Structure formats: structure tokens, C-alpha cells
Amino acid sequence: MRILITGAAGMIGRKLTARLVADGMLRKEQIVSIHLHDIVAFEAPDAPFDITVLAGDLASEGVAGALVAGRPDVIFHLAGVVSGEAETDFDKGYRANLDGTRALFDAVRKANGYVPRLVYTSSIAVFGAPFPETIGDDFAPVPLTSYGTQKLVGELLLNDYTRRGFMDGVGLRLPTICVRPGKPNLAASGFFSSIIREPLAGKEAVLPVSRNIVHTHASPRSAVGFLLHAAALAGDAIGPRRNITLPSVAVSVAGQIEALREIAGDETFRLIREERDPAIEAIVNFWPTRFDAARARKLGFVAETDFAEIIRAHIEDELGG
């Protein structure tokens, strides 16, 4: 089992790598090598097999071809610039998220007789308001950001390249991943994590939106689980619609905070300071709230069932229990 991970220096890439190194196996096969790609070099973790970092811009001539030259059996394509950056830097977003993805897919296509399982991280950002009460699997995605647009173009290419037999793709529409470890960031969605993570670390956190806002989440642990499950799914079971909206926990901000209080007590809870930010509220109001995800559940994808479980995953995985 040879594995390639693009965008491997990101939060999910690092957790996926750690899990694969710990397991030593994927799809019941012994891992022989993992090639870790990112746009900049970083340090590979120790592993009892070949683990190599390859730095480069996927959209640059020859980079994608070099990545697939060793014909990895499974490719996890996580590389991309995030939502906020794709919105502020138009050219960078299209280059990384659209041209980079297409270059990778074309490199696979041009390697004759090579049809790897390719797991692609799309996002619920492909959806734009107005939404029904619950978003079903047949609801039309109409992105309201350049990031969502680029991710959806990647989905379409993945579906067509798979239909034509150039690769065996699975696209995963990840929900908001919460609780993100590490420092607070400036993403509009950052507060969903920081209102949990910071109080648990004894620090104050700012809540910039109404407690009535409903959004949908899964833990980093679930995100890794989604990726591994997608790598192992039988293509026939998936069928011709290769992009899948994943299960997640739909919860109001009030529900998130209540779960935190139940787990960590009133003192922790009081570290959340409400300070409405109309700019962030305007963005978050257009985000999807809850998904049906019937197809994903039928295919065996599993997320947490309530927000308390998401908090406990954070405590176990990041805070040593």
C-alpha cells in the first residue's frame, strides 16, 4: 500500500498521517510508503516505512506528474487554500484550488493503466443560501464564495474523470471541523472552535454571533475517519454520484455552550464573552445549518451524534483526556 497525501502539512493532513503511521495499514494492506506533499517543505514524522516529504506547487508544470510517478494506490487530495484567502486573493485561490486539482487529476489521467482511489476533500461551502430546513442529498449546490466555487469544480472534474475510468474518485463535503486545535485563527468560522477550546484552556473567548445561529460540525477525529472510510469504500457501492455530503452534528451556538457547561462547569462557561461582530454575522447567516446526509450514512460514514461527544473527542485527543 503506497499512499500520497497532498496538503499534508495542514491540520487534517497531519492527523491523517499520524493515524496511518500508528495503524501501519490501510484497507487491510501493510503500508509500504507515504509521500507527503505540501506547497512548502516540512518535517516528516518518524515511521517504520518510507515516509518522504515532497514540496511544490501542484499547479506548476511537472509537479503533479512527479507526485504520481510512483503510482500510489491511494491519494488523499487535501491541498488547497482556505476560504478566506481564496476570497481575498482571487488568482491564488483559482490557481491552488482549481488549477492545482485539475493538474493532479490530469497527471493521474495521463498515467496509462493507472486508476488509483483518489479521496478529495470538498466542503459544505459548495452550498449557498437560501436553504430548506434540512438540506437533502439532491439539493443544488450554489456556492456564494470563490472557495466554494473552486471546490465544486473539483467535484465535477472528479465525477467526470471517474466516470471515464481515469481514476476512482470519492469527494467528501466536509462539515466545519470543530474543535480545531491550536491558536485562534481569523477565519469567520474560527469562533465555533475557540468558544470551546479557549475556555477549556482557562482562557477567555469571544462569541461574535447570536446564540441562535445553527451550524454543523464534526471533530478532527471524525474527519480522519471519513477519509479512511472513503479510501476503503467499494466503488460499486458509491455509484455514479461520487461526491458525498457527510454526516455532522447540527447544533446552535447555545447548544454548543450548554454542552461545554455540562462537561466543564460554570467557571469555564463564564469565560465566553459575547461581542457581536456584524461582519461575521453577515457571513455566517448564509452558511448551511443542517444536512440530511442520508446517502453518506447508508455508505457507513459516521460522525459524532451530539456536540458533547465532539468536546470529549477534543479533550481526549488534544488535552490528554
Add this chain to the structure above:
Amino acid sequence: MRILITGAAGMIGRKLTARLVADGMLRKEQIVSIHLHDIVAFEAPDAPFDITVLAGDLASEGVAGALVAGRPDVIFHLAGVVSGEAETDFDKGYRANLDGTRALFDAVRKANGYVPRLVYTSSIAVFGAPFPETIGDDFAPVPLTSYGTQKLVGELLLNDYTRRGFMDGVGLRLPTICVRPGKPNLAASGFFSSIIREPLAGKEAVLPVSRNIVHTHASPRSAVGFLLHAAALAGDAIGPRRNITLPSVAVSVAGQIEALREIAGDETFRLIREERDPAIEAIVNFWPTRFDAARARKLGFVAETDFAEIIRAHIEDELGG
């Protein structure tokens, strides 16, 4: 009013040009020039204003930039390779339909302070089975062809470029255009037109599918009407979802034939010979049948109301009444 039409040598491009030349006006403004683009040179019709043919491959460096250098007020982007060809020649389809479209949109984007109305012809080929009984405006498009994929990518770019203020785009998901004038062609959809057109000309036509097949049509005259209406629509009225499924006549093949018999008599009707072609049936079975098109109707797009009306449009426009 300066106008650019890409793919102007095609059937719809020629009819649109003829209509604009006859009207002399668009959006109540006097037409000053029409630039007609196609991949190969062709003869421009006579017109009482500047009418110029510009030949070139939109995806080639500099071609799109030259087309928009004169800053046309309205661009009709019809250029592209058809469904069958995009399926047999993967590279050609992606180059013409995706790279060509993106090159045109980027040329507009890079012309500072220039925000033309751009009318883009997409297609109901963006939809793939399985379908509900009636396809609503919120039903997710999942193409089952490379052509449908490329058209949908164009839609997404149009929506994002419009949202960001780079252009003022409207994408039109054209139904099958029927009755197509001219010779029978080899497209899988060709029979929908030939079973009407050939008998009306006293010639035999072959019906390769079951009479129970339901599909959805509009006349070439309606197609031109859609384009002109889209050119004149107020952007605010359209809102943030810039791609529109158009009204059309959903009818079974039996219904088409019955309408023909009522208009042209039993003798004409007997010129249709049934000879099932499993290859064509397999394709047509995955095509969409009927659309709600509520949003388009609300925006004032008008198609025929029954198939007899489509036949009469053909008789009037192509057979001199």
C-alpha cells in the same frame, strides 16, 4: 450598442445574428456593431452597421483578449463543441468548453472597469439521472457526460465572476432545440428533430426509441428569444443565482408524432419508420424529461406551450409557412 457573439457560425448563432440585423436594436439601443466569432472563418451577413467576423480558438493565448478589446456591451457566448464530440475527444471538449469559456471570462475580468452583460448558453445536459417526476429549480445537477460537466463548470465560473463584479452574467440551460433545420446529424438527440423535419419535406425518418420516451423541447425561435430576453433582464431581478433552467415543452415521442399528424396529415405521419437502436435508447433513457422552470417563467422567459406550436414555428421559419 456593441455586440459580440462567440460560436456565431452555429445554428443558433446564425439565427441570433439574423434577428439582431433585422431588429437593428437590442435593449432599445441602436446596434452600432456586431462582432461574430467562431473557430473558423465564415461569411458575415449584410447589415446596415459594422458587422465583422473574427476567427480563432478562444482557448489560445490572446484570442479572447482581442475579442473583448472593443468592450462590447453585450456578449453572447455560444461557442463550444457539442455533446457527442466532447465525449469522443476528451481533450478537445475540455479545451473548447472549459478553457475557452474561462479564457473569455478572464479576458473580461482583466479589462478594468468593464462589466458587460454576458449571456452564456449552458444546457439541460448539466442534469443526470435519476430524476424526480418534475425537475425543480433547486434540484442538484450531476452531469453524466463530459459536455454536461464542462457546461456546469462554465455556469459556476459565471456565477462567481458575476458575484465578484467582474461581469454581469446570465447562464441559460437550453432545452433540446427542436425542430433543428438542415440535414439529419448523428447526435443522439437528432431524431427528435428528424422525425418532424424529414416527413414534412416528404422524406422518410427513422425513430430509434420507444414512443413512450418523454423529453423537453423549445424551437430555435424560442432559443433566440431566450437569448434576447437574457440580454435585457435587470441583474437585480435575477439575484445571486445566475444560471437559469428555461421553460420548454415536455412531450412524449408519441405526442410529437400525434402533433405532426394533426398538422400535416396521415401521409406525412406514415413516413416515420420505427427501428429501435438500443445504443441511442440507453443514452436517451438518462436524459431529463420535464422541468418546472418556475424561476425562468417568473423572470419572463417564454417558450412554446405545446409541441404543435413548435412544429408551426418550424413551418413558418424554415418552410415559408
